[in-house]
Amino acid sequence: MRSRGVRMLISLAVLIPVCGIPAGLIPLAPVLAQQNRLKHADSSKIPADTLKDGSRSYPELVDITASTGIEFEHLASPEQKYIVESMSGGVALIDFDGDGWLDIYFTNAPDVEMALQGKKARSALYRNNHDGTFTDVTDKAGVGYPCWAMGASVGDYNNDGRPDILVTCFGGVVLYRNNGDGTFTDVTKCAGLSGDKAWATGAAFGDYDGDGWADLFVSHYVDFHLNDMAAFGSSDSCRYIGVDVQCGPRGLKGSSDDLYHNNKDGTFTEVSKRAGVSDPEHRYGLTSIWWDFNNNGKLGLLVTNDGEANYLYEGDGTGKFTDAGATSGIAYNDNGTAQANMGIALGDYQHSGRMSVLISHFDNEYAALYRNEGETNFTDVSTPSGVTKATRGYVGWGDAFVDFANSGWQDAFIVNGHVYPQVDSVPAGPKYKEPKILLLNQRNGTFKDISKEAGVAIQVPQVSRGMAVGDLFNDGRIEAVVENLVGRPMILRPEGGPRSHWISFELQGVKSNRLALNARVRATAGSLVQLGEVVSSGSYLSQNDLRIHFGLGDHERLDKAEVLWPDGKVEVLSSLPADRFYAVREGAGIVSSHSPESKTGQAP
Numbered sequence: 001m002r003s004r005g006v007r008m009l010i011s012l013a014v015l016i017p018v019c020g021i022p023a024g025l026i027p028l029a030p031v032l033a034q035q036n037r038l039k040h041a042d043s044s045k046i047p048a049d050t051l052k053d054g055s056r057s058y059p060e061l062v063d064i065t066a067s068t069g070i071e072f073e074h075l076a077s078p079e080q081k082y083i084v085e086s087m088s089g090g091v092a093l094i095d096f097d098g099d100g101w102l103d104i105y106f107t108n109a110p111d112v113e114m115a116l117q118g119k120k121a122r123s124a125l126y127r128n129n130h131d132g133t134f135t136d137v138t139d140k141a142g143v144g145y146p147c148w149a150m151g152a153s154v155g156d157y158n159n160d161g162r163p164d165i166l167v168t169c170f171g172g173v174v175l176y177r178n179n180g181d182g183t184f185t186d187v188t189k190c191a192g193l194s195g196d197k198a199w200a201t202g203a204a205f206g207d208y209d210g211d212g213w214a215d216l217f218v219s220h221y222v223d224f225h226l227n228d229m230a231a232f233g234s235s236d237s238c239r240y241i242g243v244d245v246q247c248g249p250r251g252l253k254g255s256s257d258d259l260y261h262n263n264k265d266g267t268f269t270e271v272s273k274r275a276g277v278s279d280p281e282h283r284y285g286l287t288s289i290w291w292d293f294n295n296n297g298k299l300g301l302l303v304t305n306d307g308e309a310n311y312l313y314e315g316d317g318t319g320k321f322t323d324a325g326a327t328s329g330i331a332y333n334d335n336g337t338a339q340a341n342m343g344i345a346l347g348d349y350q351h352s353g354r355m356s357v358l359i360s361h362f363d364n365e366y367a368a369l370y371r372n373e374g375e376t377n378f379t380d381v382s383t384p385s386g387v388t389k390a391t392r393g394y395v396g397w398g399d400a401f402v403d404f405a406n407s408g409w410q411d412a413f414i415v416n417g418h419v420y421p422q423v424d425s426v427p428a429g430p431k432y433k434e435p436k437i438l439l440l441n442q443r444n445g446t447f448k449d450i451s452k453e454a455g456v457a458i459q460v461p462q463v464s465r466g467m468a469v470g471d472l473f474n475d476g477r478i479e480a481v482v483e484n485l486v487g488r489p490m491i492l493r494p495e496g497g498p499r500s501h502w503i504s505f506e507l508q509g510v511k512s513n514r515l516a517l518n519a520r521v522r523a524t525a526g527s528l529v530q531l532g533e534v535v536s537s538g539s540y541l542s543q544n545d546l547r548i549h550f551g552l553g554d555h556e557r558l559d560k561a562e563v564l565w566p567d568g569k570v571e572v573l574s575s576l577p578a579d580r581f582y583a584v585r586e587g588a589g590i591v592s593s594h595s596p597e598s599k600t601g602q603a604p
């Protein structure tokens with residue numbers, strides 16, 4: 001059965017060389033339009049990554065938004081006079097209806113004027129129709145008006161196997177319980193989360209004490225109030241490159257952070273002070289992420305702070321944390337300066353067996369690549385790796401280590417967009433709308449900027465914020481969903497390039513939390529050894545696919561997949577054919593697997 005599945009996939013690939021996914025999954029018209037456009041683009045100039053036979057050495061990232069039926073628009077005031085108008089736009093990938101296909105939740109926010117008039121902005125949930133299109137199901141789902149939304153992350157707070165949504169807001173958080181029937185219920189109050197009235201930003205689920213129930217961390221940004229707003233251009237901290245701009249965050253008060261322990265009964269208890277993660281210094285917190293950064297079996301927490309030192313909390317496994325930000329090397333850049341730390345990408349880009357970190361930053365800085373050296377040590381390798389040169393001059397937000405080409409080596413993708421529209425009035429200055437950046441992993445610790453070779457779509461300047469990566473169409477290729485502060489999102493799909501193999505794992509916790517957050521897979525195919533982890537939150541206030549996907553290059557099978565469950569137990573799966581999706585249940589091994597052309601799982 002398996003070999004026939006692989007043969008079928010190959011024959012389909014021959015039939016549809018550009019699209020590379022089974023017929024019927026994507027409407028044909030947009031694909032043909034893309035092919036025609038490609039022909040025109042290629043006839044004027046052969047891209048640097050085109051091989052002699054005309055094929056691409058790297059996929060083109062094609063903007064497929066128009067063909068998806070997604071019409072969401074993020075609201076934004078033209079002038080962005082207040083910092084609270086600039087920071088929204090996280091996007092979450094979540095299979096809310098459990099059909100095995102990723103759905104998309106876009107957060108939205110009003111501007112100050114709208115809010116003062118009592119007007120709200122509509123966030124939106126789109127259900128995946130399995131044919132390349134999505135349907136707006138926001139109203140039925142009941143998730144359209146959570147709050148003045150910043151971002152969203154996914155966790156299963158009541159451990160019923162259904163992923164829930166946590167929305168961070170200017171004004172606390174909103175927890176949506178997934179009812180399993182296409183609807184959600186706002187359970188913020190009964191869950192004990194309604195005490196938060198501050199400006200919440202990065203929320204992340206992780207079971208820090210290993211009791212099998214995901215706990216929740218929520219970072220906060222500026223202590224901001226609509227009845228007491230610093231006026232546009234009113235002081236030195238409200239000017240940039242000679243022009244008046246919005247004020248902050250510098251010059252404004254910051255806000256402390258929260259940690260909620262899961263009581264296993266649908267409620268949480270706030271424990272940040274006794275846990276040591278309350279942020280008494282009131283730094284400007286943005287994205288947060290749980291992961292076992294030093295591979296000691298105990299969950300740690302990274303919190304990016306805007307213009308201030310990052311927190312890297314080392315956990316003792318029982319609920320006590322110590323900030324190792326400064327000693328680990330991740331709090332500051334290699335000049336000892338705190339940068340405007342925003343989005344977080346996690347990835348073992350060097351196949352070292354350790355997850356390194358890429359943090360996006362402001363335009364006069366650079367995206368910082370912190371190489372994980374093990375034992376709670378990180379080295380800022382941004383400059384020797386080529387990341388500094390490629391990212392300086394842009395304001396970066398959502399970021400990901402992602403293998404669009406399925407080569408087995410993760411590249412780095414960063415979406416950009418300035419904070420101040422006023423910069424456009426400065427002739428030699430940066431621009432409000434900025435292109436995206438794609439950095440090719442050169443497999444020697446360095447990256448090459450291939451942004452201009454990856455197609456015209458990512459060169460289109462936008463004011464981007466959130467970004468999430470995942471296999472939207474269950475075809476073994478990873479898409480990127482970019483949420484822009486201004487206007488429509490951009491959905492990017494890799495097309496063309498070498499036909500490489502891949503494998504995908506959905507992990508189901510039993511003793512561990514049901515979504516298997518922070519479980520890992522170490523995947524071995526010949527000499528190619530990769531590490532993947534199930535992570536709540538990340539990028540900029542966004543949520544990636546919870547499945548672990550590996551590109552495998554020429555490898556037609558995985559020799560070995562070691563599943564590292566959060567409690568330290570390891571399950572080893574051997575000789576798995578590539579180009580398939582595997583569901584692995586803790587203690588039970590593979591419970592189903594399927595190829596892209598069969599929509600439902602089957603016994604292994």
Ligand SMILES: [Ca+2]
Binds near residue numbers: 103127
């Ligand atoms: Ca779905």
Ligand SMILES: [Ca+2]
Binds near residue numbers: 157158159161162177
């Ligand atoms: Ca749930």
Ligand SMILES: [Ca+2]
Binds near residue numbers: 206207210211262
């Ligand atoms: Ca817990």
